Amino acid sequence: MGTSVFYFVATLSVFFALMVVFAKNPIHSVLYLILTFFTFTVHYVLLNAQFLAVVNFIVYMGAIMVLFLFVLMLLNLNKENEPNKSALLRIVGVIAGGCLVVTLIGSLKSVAITSPLVLKNPSLGLVENLGKELFGKFMLPFELSSLLLLSAMVGAVLLTKKEEKTNG
């Protein structure tokens, strides 16, 4: 097998990601995105980041994507009614993206490490280790992130609530 699993999954990821962007139907986009995220889960597993793999699977694929799907269905947007952007703008967009990837890779090249990835501590990405980190060193940010989620929840509820007529 060697390292081929990585390249295979990576190819899949790139392909699905492209499909997300270029699919006509929004529903298809969402579904391709789920597939992309699945390949990412595989990547996490390959890195032995088991906790992240599970969280990615549950939160991203499970919760977030369902939310997307839910909204799309709710708004009844599953038609390919999106008017095309002008061809020029599309080309400009792609060229800009191309430039971005070139400069990104180019600028990272100088700092990149070509040595193969070696896992020194196999238990690095396991739940036990990460849990200790989270509840030790990152205790305060962790608790704060709960506040963030709470406020996001409140915000979401408040935003989507229909405005009541003041003099109803």
Next chain:
Amino acid sequence: MITSLLWLIPILPLLGFVINGLGRNTLSKGAVGVIGSGVVLASFILSVCFFFELSSSVEKQFTVNFFDWISVGDLKIPLSFLYDPLSAIMLLIITGIGFLIHIYSTAYMHEDAGFGKFFAYLNLFIFFMLILVLGSNYIVMFIGWEGVGLCSYLLIGFWFTNSNYASAAKKAFVMNRIGDLGFLLGVFLMFQVFGSLEFAKVFPQSANMLQGNDTITIIAILLFIGACGKSAQLPLFTWLPDAMAGPTPVSALIHAATMVTAGIYMIARSSVVFDLAPIAQNIIAIVGAATALVAALIALTQTDIKKVLAYSTVSQLGYMFLGLGVGAYTGSFFHVLTHAFFKALLFLGAGAVIHSLHHEQDMRHMGGLKAKLKTTFATMMVGTIAIAGLPPFSGFFSKDEILAHAYQFSPVLWGVGVLTAFLTAFYMFRMMFLTFYGKFRGSHHTEEHIHESPKSMTIPLVVLAILAAFGGLLNIPHVFGGNEWLAHWLTGAKVTQNHLELDHTTEFTLMAVSVLAAIVAILLAYSKYVKKADIPVADEAPRTALEKLSYKKFYLDEIYDTVIRKPLDAFSNFFYKIIDNKVIDGLVNGLGWTTNEGSKSLRLLQSGNVGYYIIMMVVGIVALLAYTYWFIA
């Protein structure tokens, strides 16, 4: 000696200032008068006590250090007082005459709405004046120096609703500023050279320097410029006659007895420095003599009683500078003392006349007051004789000491001095004759109301008259078998003067000449103004050219106007209209216009199209990364 209580002397008037200043609308006039005069009296009593302590003490110089006021690097300015024979005498003059003038003011200013304010200012002035003479370094002295300038400004412009008076105050302030600049520069240079501004450090150090050293000469000249402004010398004297806009007690206290002598005090204090700068001394002597002569010439034709006295003050100050210039420091200081007596007396007497005539100051509308204002007449006569220099009144001794030194220095200066003495006697008696002799020339209505001033005004007059008459006894020269007490006293303050090397015959001759000149002048004045009853003509009436020159004050104000003010005005106008309005405003407005126009076109970039924004963002990121890639990494 309890020098630790020295601070009480200046603090008391400050206290009076605070109380009177805060309570000027609530305190009754009686209370204001009592507080205002009381604090000065207390200071005076303290000064007298200290004076006697000092005279019985062997040590003659006491430095009282309160705290370090400024301490930056090498610069250390302590707030400290120096009490020595020189400042002791100054304290007595300031608080003593100050007290008399306060008493006088309670009656003179009684009808004035600003009674409380007036006393607050007077007390503040006394405070600053005391600081000036007590300071043990040039900076503390400068605080007092500026403070008295401020009080002078406030009091000249006391009746500020009259715009002429207000501008007279401004003139005094600005002219003083010119002098102060010189003083400050001198102080800076002194710090640069000696590294300290303490009298106790500067003078011993400067004593080591060579006579005629360039730096010392420059320092001396700069200090003298400062003295010129404060003590009204050529070319900065024109503010003093205008300062007569203030109430008469102010003229007596500030513009005759105390503040204007600050310059002489400062030079006498720095006599060590000046002794080393012969060039500066020559300048001082010449400026002093010229001022004395010019002011005396102007005084000949003035018709305002206070203006006559003002020019007489300028002239006498010129005398003092002449004395300083020829090295007669104690002589000059002696003249400060006697001048304080008789000039304060004359001003207060003039004030009494003005008061009884309901603020009439023009001598053309006076006359024949001798019978009605007996005390005023008698005391003013004493003052006039004293200033004219007739023996044995005080002016005789001080003036002749200066003249003798001037003769030893240069007979030409002596000639100018005697000429001035002649003129002084003439114009002073002219003033007396015009005011008190002949017939009353004012309106009938005023004549009926002429009355002698209240006791609180005449008593100070009498006291000052006694001082003016006998003040000369303080420093009787050896020629008369005296022991020159004042000169001995001042050696304790390191103020000494050249020894007089004239033989007694010469000295007597000099005195006889000047006394004779004065007597001739008096007789001339008598024949002209009493016998012929000659009265100065109205302003518009034709005058001979010389008379006009004197009456118009040598056109000095007009000359300053054309030589300095108008070019300055034109210059400022140029800056205002061209540089400020066109260039600077143009720049600022141009910037504003550019921004406006630039943003008008730039805001079109804000299309509101989110996609467009994102592309721009990406382009920006790419540019940044590319920059890092090619130029930094």
Next chain:
Amino acid sequence: MGSIFENMQGVPLNHYIWFCAIIFTIGVIGVLVRRNAIIIFMSVELMLNAVNLLLAAFSVHHNDASGQVFVFFIMALAAAEVAVGLSIIVMVYRNTQSIDINVLNRLKW
């Protein structure tokens, strides 16, 4: 699980970087060329995930768990962001009957 990882030994970190850069750029291109707000949103998620993966890779490289903890935080953030963002989109749709970003061009001046 250990055996799975052993297969992974030998992939250079460089390749992770390239791969993540490509995914990230695809996300950027998606944002640029699409007009559907929800798809733009999904492209943003794509970018976030690219970063997440890179963080995890570096975490392994440096043998430091902090990187993975940060991934966890980013996920929490993403969840919050999606909740709020989607509700905004719902509101926008309610008001304009469209989720085309070109309709939202009042964001000027």
